[in-house]
Amino acid sequence: xxxxxLLQCDQGIALLELNRPEKRNALSIDLINALNDAIGxxxxxxxxxxxxxxxxxxxxxxxxxxxxxxxxxxAMADMLRGLSIAMRRLRRLPVPVxxxxxxxxxxxxxxxxxxxxxxITHPEAxxxxxxxxxxVCPAVVAPWLIRRIGAGPARELLLAGGTMSGDEALRRGxxxxxxxxxxxxxxxxxxxxxxxxxxxxxIAVTKQWLNELDGSLDDGPLDRAAELSAxxxxxxxxxxxxxxxxxG
Numbered sequence: 001x002x003x004x005x006l007l008q009c010d011q012g013i014a015l016l017e018l019n020r021p022e023k024r025n026a027l028s029i030d031l032i033n034a035l036n037d038a039i040g041x042x043x044x045x046x047x048x049x050x051x052x053x054x055x056x057x058x059x060x061x062x063x064x065x066x067x068x069x070x071x072x073x074x075a076m077a078d079m080l081r082g083l084s085i086a087m088r089r090l091r092r093l094p095v096p097v098x099x100x101x102x103x104x105x106x107x108x109x110x111x112x113x114x115x116x117x118x119x120i121t122h123p124e125a126x127x128x129x130x131x132x133x134x135x136v137c138p139a140v141v142a143p144w145l146i147r148r149i150g151a152g153p154a155r156e157l158l159l160a161g162g163t164m165s166g167d168e169a170l171r172r173g174x175x176x177x178x179x180x181x182x183x184x185x186x187x188x189x190x191x192x193x194x195x196x197x198x199x200x201x202x203i204a205v206t207k208q209w210l211n212e213l214d215g216s217l218d219d220g221p222l223d224r225a226a227e228l229s230a231x232x233x234x235x236x237x238x239x240x241x242x243x244x245x246x247x248g
Contacts, residue, residue: 005034006056007041012049013192014042021057026065027108029075032082039089049196051093052188053116054100060125061109067246070239077230083108084140084226087115091144091216094204096195100188102181106163107131111141114148114174117207120188121166122181127174128163135241137232139225147214149173 006017016038018025025031042048055061064083069075090097090112099105099116105127113119113127121127129145131138138158145154149172157172169175179187195203211217232238 003034004028004031005038007038009045009048012047012196013189014045014048014051016042016051016053018055018061021055021059023065024059024062024104025055025057025109026062027079027083028065028068029079029082031065032079032086035086036082036089039086039093042093043089048095049198049200050095050192051090051097052100052192053090053097053112054185054188055102055109057103059103059109060099060101060105061112062104063107063109066233066242070242070246073230073234076233077226080140080229080233081226083111084222087111087140087144088216088219088222091115092207092211094207095200096192096203096207098188098191098195099175100184101125101127101166101175102184107136107138108141110174111144114141115144118177118191119175120177120179120184120191121169121175122184123165123167123178124181125166125169126163127166127169128161129158130161130163132159132161134245135232135235135238137229139228139232143215143221143225145174147216 004019006019008015018031020031042051097116099113099119101113101119101121103125105113107129110127110129129138142158166178170178
């Protein structure tokens with residue numbers, strides 16, 4: 001397994017962690033590829049009963065790491081497509097996925113948070129979608145946010161941009177619950193153990209049915225979302241705004 005993603009499986013529970021703590025687990029192309037590889041391992045393991053998705057270090061995921069690909073639109077597009085694929089694969093796993101969100105979950109990181117079946121964070125966390133302020137379109141994360149909180153609230157959140165606290169994320173429905181930061185790992189593992197006691201087939205069929213009902217199995221809009229994000233991020237407006245941030 002690529003060291004940018006860690007995967008441990010014990011007693012039917014998979015702990016899947018983004019592992020670029022020095023970059024606040026920002027999503028590089030290598031990390032996204034490693035994440036998809038790890039999800040493939042989970043898909044092939046019929047002994048698993050639950051997945052905890054987390055990040056090492058101080059943050060869950062600070063979003064897309066675009067600094068190294070600002071002048072390479074093709075690489076940026078590949079990153080967005082890879083993230084889109086990873087999110088839909090997480091959604092379609094036959095076992096519950098719990099996002100364990102500490103520190104920051106920004107942009108694509110917040111997308112990974114809301115695509116999970118459950119998400120736990122702490123009151124001081126920082127979550128949100130600042131993309132429009134950067135000249136970027138949040139199309140890849142939009143379908144999952146709509147499924148999580150509804151079309152109207154998602155429209156307001158994505159068009160206004162910005163971030164919010166963990167408490168506000170709970171109030172708006174982005175996460176399932178909050179706890180003290182130091183209790184976050186125990187809370188996620190306790191929930192995973194509780195879920196793992198359910199009937200595996202019953203949970204798998206229920207997840208499949210819920211995914212059918214809310215459109216999570218429809219690849220068309222998800223593919224289009226990745227292309228839209230790639231088109232916007234390749235524009236001069238986006239490049240200028242991003243360069244002004246990264247290059248000061």
